[in-house]
Amino acid sequence: MGGTEHLTVTRDGATLVLTLNRPEAKNALSLPMLVGLYDGWTEADEDDGVRSIVLTGAGGAFCSGMDLKALAGRGMDGEPYRERLAADPDLHWKAMLRHHRPRKPVIAAVEGACVAGGTEILQGTDIRVAGQSATFGLFEVRRGLFPIGGSTVRLPRQIPRTHALEMLLTGRPYTAEEAACIGLIGHVVPDGDALGTALEIAERINACGPLAVEAVKASVYETAGMTEEDGLKAELERGWPIFGTADAKEGSRAFAEKRPPVFRRA
Incomplete structure (x- = not known):
């Protein structure tokens, strides 16, 4: 199993668990995290012993989006990984599930912040579980940015267009209950139970052909x-x-x- 300093890879039976592991930054996306995600999806695709994937975050958060300091040109952690990005300029989009779809089911286990790039990655997952205090949203327009991780295409295909446009155009946060009501997530569970519930769903999938x-x-x-x-x-x-x-x-x-x-x- 691979992994990087910002992405932990573990196994739970036939389930590969990918954990975004940068809790001090609410798991904001970094180059080591993106490389680790890409390698995790690749490992799951290539290992027939893996029947499902769970994506979660460490430290009570899922993902707060891209590291804005890096986006502003003030550097991003992970110089050793830049050669990987240079060799495959599409790597970050594959990592964020914009340009790659794993052949195994992907279950998101969300606690805390799942906003901006976090909500964009979420749209590339298949089944979604969230703790009741989780928050969602696409904040890009509030910062004069564009949610280029796929949301203007995917979100209106996954939830009713009126809700998709409100989320995209207002940049406001959504509670877990609101996200479930509009169909962005499928399960709301007590805080701290998202990963356990996701693993239970994965186990039921793993028992199937x-x-x-x-x-x-x-x-x-x-x-x-x-x-x-x-x-x-x-x-x-x-x-x-x-x-x-x-x-x-x-x-x-x-x-x-x-x-x-x-x-x-x-």
Whole structure:
């Protein structure tokens, strides 16, 4: 497992846990954090033993966005990582899930601040859990900036347009209850319980057939911009082969034999 000084990588069974670890700055994005995120997504994609990913933050915060001092040209931590960024100028967008979608399900476990770039990364995750004191929002316009991490495209596709535009154009903070009400997050839990709840959801996913899970996720995203007719065709192309897998046969057999299935990605 990889990781950097600002990104911790651990395993919880078949779940890879990526923890934004810069609590003194409310986990503001740094170059070491972005490189660590990119490497974490890559590890999850390449390791068949990983069936789900949980993204969370250390110190009672999720992510407060980009380090504005760096954006103003006053430097960013992590000089040793600059060669990585030079070799792949798209690395930071992949790290923030703007230009990359992991094939495994990604569950966000949010406590505290999840604003600006934090809310932008959140939109690249699949399932979202937040503590009741968590806050969300896209503050860029208040600073004369643009939320270029994908929010003007993704947010109106994930929540009703009127709510997306209000969030984008006012730059105001949203409570966890408000975020759940408009559909930005799926679960509000007591403070401190977000990670545990996310891991419980991950464990339920991990118990399912991994080929089926990955195919379902891929189908949802690849058909999102299609007409219903084209989407249904694409769904058949993606889903029908799953029925011929050994895992599908094992799932049916285990159900008949009243035992947990043993899936082998085959």
